[in-house]
Amino acid sequence: MITYAIVAACFVFCAVYNGMPGGSSLIKGLFVPICAYVIMAVSLNLTVGILGELSLGHAGFMCLGAFVGSTFSILTQESLTSVWIRFPLAILIGGLVAGAAGVLIGIPVLRLRGDYLAIVTLAFGEIIKSLVNNIYLVKDVNGLHMALSVEAYNNMELDPLTSEELINGAMGITSAPRDSNYIVGFILIFITLIVILNLVNSRAGRAIMAIRDNRIAAESIGINITKYKLIAFTVSAMFAGMAGVLYGHNLSSLVAVKFDYNLSILVLVFVVLGGIGSMRGSIIAAVILTALPELLRGSFSDYRMLIYAILLIVMMLVNNNETMKMYTERFKGYLHLDGRAKASKTSKASAKEQEVS
Amino acid sequence: MNFLSYLISGISLGSVYALIALGYTMVYGIAKMLNFAHGDVIMIGGFVIFTAVSSMHTSAGVAIVCAIIVCTVLGVSIEKIAYKPLRNAPPLAVLITAIGVSYFLQNVALLIFGSASRNFPDILQLPDWHVADGLTVTGEAILTIAATIVIMIALTTFINHTRIGAAMQAVSEDRGAAQLMGVNVNSTISVTFAIGSALAAVASLLLCSSYPLIGPYTGAMPGIKAFVAAVFGGIGSIPGAMLGGILLGVIENLSKAYISSTLSDAIVFGVLIVVLLVKPTGLLGKAMREKV
Numbered sequence: 001m002i003t004y005a006i007v008a009a010c011f012v013f014c015a016v017y018n019g020m021p022g023g024s025s026l027i028k029g030l031f032v033p034i035c036a037y038v039i040m041a042v043s044l045n046l047t048v049g050i051l052g053e054l055s056l057g058h059a060g061f062m063c064l065g066a067f068v069g070s071t072f073s074i075l076t077q078e079s080l081t082s083v084w085i086r087f088p089l090a091i092l093i094g095g096l097v098a099g100a101a102g103v104l105i106g107i108p109v110l111r112l113r114g115d116y117l118a119i120v121t122l123a124f125g126e127i128i129k130s131l132v133n134n135i136y137l138v139k140d141v142n143g144l145h146m147a148l149s150v151e152a153y154n155n156m157e158l159d160p161l162t163s164e165e166l167i168n169g170a171m172g173i174t175s176a177p178r179d180s181n182y183i184v185g186f187i188l189i190f191i192t193l194i195v196i197l198n199l200v201n202s203r204a205g206r207a208i209m210a211i212r213d214n215r216i217a218a219e220s221i222g223i224n225i226t227k228y229k230l231i232a233f234t235v236s237a238m239f240a241g242m243a244g245v246l247y248g249h250n251l252s253s254l255v256a257v258k259f260d261y262n263l264s265i266l267v268l269v270f271v272v273l274g275g276i277g278s279m280r281g282s283i284i285a286a287v288i289l290t291a292l293p294e295l296l297r298g299s300f301s302d303y304r305m306l307i308y309a310i311l312l313i314v315m316m317l318v319n320n321n322e323t324m325k326m327y328t329e330r331f332k333g334y335l336h337l338d339g340r341a342k343a344s345k346t347s348k349a350s351a352k353e354q355e356v357s
Numbered sequence: 358m359n360f361l362s363y364l365i366s367g368i369s370l371g372s373v374y375a376l377i378a379l380g381y382t383m384v385y386g387i388a389k390m391l392n393f394a395h396g397d398v399i400m401i402g403g404f405v406i407f408t409a410v411s412s413m414h415t416s417a418g419v420a421i422v423c424a425i426i427v428c429t430v431l432g433v434s435i436e437k438i439a440y441k442p443l444r445n446a447p448p449l450a451v452l453i454t455a456i457g458v459s460y461f462l463q464n465v466a467l468l469i470f471g472s473a474s475r476n477f478p479d480i481l482q483l484p485d486w487h488v489a490d491g492l493t494v495t496g497e498a499i500l501t502i503a504a505t506i507v508i509m510i511a512l513t514t515f516i517n518h519t520r521i522g523a524a525m526q527a528v529s530e531d532r533g534a535a536q537l538m539g540v541n542v543n544s545t546i547s548v549t550f551a552i553g554s555a556l557a558a559v560a561s562l563l564l565c566s567s568y569p570l571i572g573p574y575t576g577a578m579p580g581i582k583a584f585v586a587a588v589f590g591g592i593g594s595i596p597g598a599m600l601g602g603i604l605l606g607v608i609e610n611l612s613k614a615y616i617s618s619t620l621s622d623a624i625v626f627g628v629l630i631v632v633l634l635v636k637p638t639g640l641l642g643k644a645m646r647e648k649v
Contacts, residue, residue, distance in 0.1 A: 048449070108634050112637060115391045115452065116633060116637070118452060119391075119584060123630060126626055127623040127626050130619065134617070265456060265460060306464040309457050309461035309463075312457035316443070316446075316453050317443065320443050320446035321443060321446070324442075
């Protein structure tokens with residue numbers, strides 16, 4: 001509930017800011033990327049926090065969604081003139097394609113565990129980026145032509161009068177209509193939250209968390225590991241694809257090399273700093289970590305990534321080292337944050353009663 | 358003839374991957390963690406040699422020794438600061454910390470040296486060997502292959518015939534039992550990281566001699582590919598790392614030559630995925646039996 005309230009408050013803020021006459025265009029330009037990153041972070045948290053598997057190739061799903069969605073938008077630019085029909089359809093199609101990729105990738109990959117899974121997802125992210133970087137898609141009067149390399153591209157027989165490049169290899173898509181706005185972004189965030197939070201609190205979600213906590217015990221009670229892992233992974237991939245469509249329609253030129261390993265790590269930083277498993281935390285972390293560097297442009301901008309890296313290391317050390325955990329528990333106890341004062345009073349009272357009787 | 362020359366440069370590239378993969382596989386076998394920062398230690402080693410030769414005008418030998426010392430110290434300090442406190446933490450946490458360290462090193466290099474790639478000076482200056490008409494083997498390739506073979510033999514002898522090597526094998530099999538037997542686990546793991554990082558320094562020299570560009574992100578891709586090679590050959594196994602590295606280098610070079618130079622990365626990773634699906638523990642890896 002609080003999560004929804006936070007998102008609603010942000011929406012009100014964005015609407016008001018957009019309506020204000022003197023607002024800075026820098027901040028207005030941030031709304032859509034922040035929405036996209038929030039959806040990415042929440043979807044990655046489903047895989048990392050709820051399923052417990054590290055996926056380092058999430059940017060690949062975003063890339064797929066962005067390119068498929070933008071291609072669809074360009075192709076239907078004349079036929080579906082209304083943005084309010086075309087853009088949601090693009091988002092839907094991008095999400096479905098990314099989800100299908102998630103199933104295809106997930107079936108072989110989810111057999112592996114831990115470190116192997118991380119490396120294979122990293123490999124898939126790089127493969128997707130590499131493949132998309134090499135696609136040439138041209139539309140002319142005869143239909144669509146696709147090529148996977150420069151030589152094949154030069155060999156394509158195109159009608160020179162009507163040919164129009166959609167995806168130009170490494171140069172990506174340059175003619176996508178810029179349909180994104182923050183209203184669609186926030187609607188998408190709401191849909192993502194509704195789906196994912198309900199998934200987490202459902203029977204399937206509990207099965208997924210059981211797999212995370214103790215795979216062997218979960219298997220022994222009869223939970224179908226592959227099915228639930230696939231559910232989590234596919235939902236995660238689908239929303240990453242939708243976030244990609246949102247992100248892609250905001251840029252004038254969309255290139256595949258943007259969706260590389262570094263983007264996956266950036267989203268992972270959002271998830272880790274917000275709290276692994278906490279959706280609210282990843283939303284807040286995504287907003288703060290995207291907005292803050294833009295607002296603090298100046299002397300800090302060079303050190304931004306360095307500070308992220310140090311923060312990441314420190315967060316992991318603080319959360320997982322036994323000595324640090326002991327100190328934080330003791331600290332919380334001094335501040336009576338663990339409710340110990342109340343509990344001791346009631347137990348003392350009941351102990352006295354028992355003595356008397 | 359062309360095929361032979363591609364093959365030989367593939368073997369040379371593969372030897373560099375094998376050297377880096379040795380570091381990954383030793384750390385994984387003994388400390389049971391993936392050291393994502395290894396590739397960036399290589400980059401730091403390369404930068405040390407670059408600075409020593411370009412700015413301080415030292416000779417090649419001094420530069421190499423400096424790089425080995427810096428990399429070893431760096432590797433051991435990373436272990437003490439970032440990995441040792443997390444020894445009993447869940448593997449996900451250690452993985453994320455390793456990624457954090459890797460990012461940290463990349464950004465430190467970015468801040469100090471800027472993002473542009475610099476030209477690595479040709480400090481080895483080895484002559485090429487004209488074997489036959491049209492087949493020329495570069496001196497760097499020969500040195501790389503020879504150095505890797507020597508290091509492999511030295512490492513295998515070290516592991517099998519010294520006390521520290523026996524300690525490393527014991528810690529990798531069962532850390533608790535090794536501690537009960539009197540093995541100093543902390544110093545064994547530190548020695549592992551030290552050896553791995555020293556090998557990384559040598560690998561950086563050989564890598565930068567063959568592909569003379571150095572920048573903050575030079576270590577990332579070879580690091581990932583070498584990790585792929587280590588997994589390919591069976592992580593935890595030293596001959597596996599060697600085999601995986603060379604095979605990977607050959608596959609990458611041949612696919613760059615015959616299929617497509619831009620798709621070669623995708624093909625290399627695709628091969629990894631296929632191998633992991635068919636034999637999940639890698640080519641020479643041992644199947645780990647899970648006790649419930």
